[in-house]
Amino acid sequence: MREVAVIGIGMTKWGECWQKSLRDLFVEASLRAMDDAGLSQIESLYVGCMSGGLFNGQEHVGPLMADYLGAGPIPAVRVESACASGGVAFRQAYMEVASGMSDIVLAGGVEKMTDVDGSEATYALGTAADQEYESFHGITFPGLYALIAKVYMKKYGITNQDLASVAVKNHAHGVKNPNAQFQRAITVEEVLQSSMVADPLHLLDCSPITDGAAAVILCPMEKAKSLSKKKPVKILGSGHATDSIALHDRKQLEVFASATIAAKKAFSQAKIGIESVNLVEVHDCFSIAEICALESMGFFAPGQAGKAASQGLTALGGKLPVNVSGGLKSKGHPVGATGIAQIIELVEQLRGEAGQRQVANARIGLAQNMGGTAASSVVHILEAC
């Protein structure tokens, strides 16, 4: 297997983008990534997109994007793993380059979610759960994560304030990210006063509905310097794992076994220990998700991540900065694009180009992206060169 580098990154400004279509968003992000790398042609294309069908009535998204990107008759395919679609698209591109099959591959992600109303969006996202044995009974994604939060709170005695602190921390980071949907600080009181979506999760515990796209360019490490002027960032490890589709089939609701296994695989490939990681992007689709993901990957012992945000451990400047991009919570969560945007944040940080969000001396970063209630998880470890 060849070593692989990321040499180009690009994303759109995330938010409610009424003027822009699914294809506009993806092509804009892709062109930025190609410009960043200084390349005008790619050999292959992966598009992470959860549900072009339900959000936009558009399937067959791979060829659509290759066509509008003017990329010629290259292979192009949509990758779907619910909210982990982007991270899995990145892994597919990584494997294609690592295998020697192609040299220059674009991995992107997109979701255009505001073309449907709120309850239709809730339905579309709900299709990532077990349709016949979860969604059929009226449970939603905030509802499923609320079931996890209830169990965690009872087991470890954390408060609503501790949960809210995760959202507050990620919004404080998002203020410093010009591409974030909400560049706005919030307080614990605002979270607790926001409307209840699914007890104990308030509206501001939940990631928003977002339009957006993100793209990165991968190439073999040995060719990175000759292909691009940008400082390459090396992919040290990649892990991907699955778990039961239904949350109720888990013995411990608060443990994301797919994240545990994916992280273990990525660390074993990277040949580094968890203490080497300088910053982490985790899938904080809900405040509780950040807590469980950090514990499941081993960054905190069980029960210890619950108060990490309240204690300032996971803030920029803290012991382990988590979601310095603003996370899904403040940056936004166009589901198919999220996993790619996590990679972009790591690349900016490892290049030392993250501006006000820069984590001092960042050498190694980890991104964890998951689908459903962690029925799929994908973890990547990147290193500055």
Next chain:
Amino acid sequence: MFPAKIWREFPQRYRLEAAKCKKCGKVFFPPRLVCNACSHREFEEIKLPWEGTLVSYTIIRTPPSAFSDQAPYAVGIIETIPGLQITCQIVDADLDKLHIGQKLLLEFRLIQKDGKQGVLCYGYKAVPIDAHNS
């Protein structure tokens, strides 16, 4: 007339039919073709009891389209027999008094109306035992 996608789930939704692995004894609801614990492919049909214990719950206040007329409503994960959990609504309950560990009965109820033709979909919902007695 029920469409196929509704009637094929009748054994589970109407009768709580589950499958017990003939080799290792693990129970699956809904039934599966292969056991995820021992890879065995032969099962014995069993029925889950119409009762269980509340493992976790929430109150849905922002419902998906098909449930917009029902909100707010409680949904929980319920353990029916040791190691076998299901998800369903909890009804006829004081939402403020729900608690983890609570004993519940399962009852046959209307769940939702499916599609534009409004096909009535029935299945199991949980009810607190005290609500049932009163």
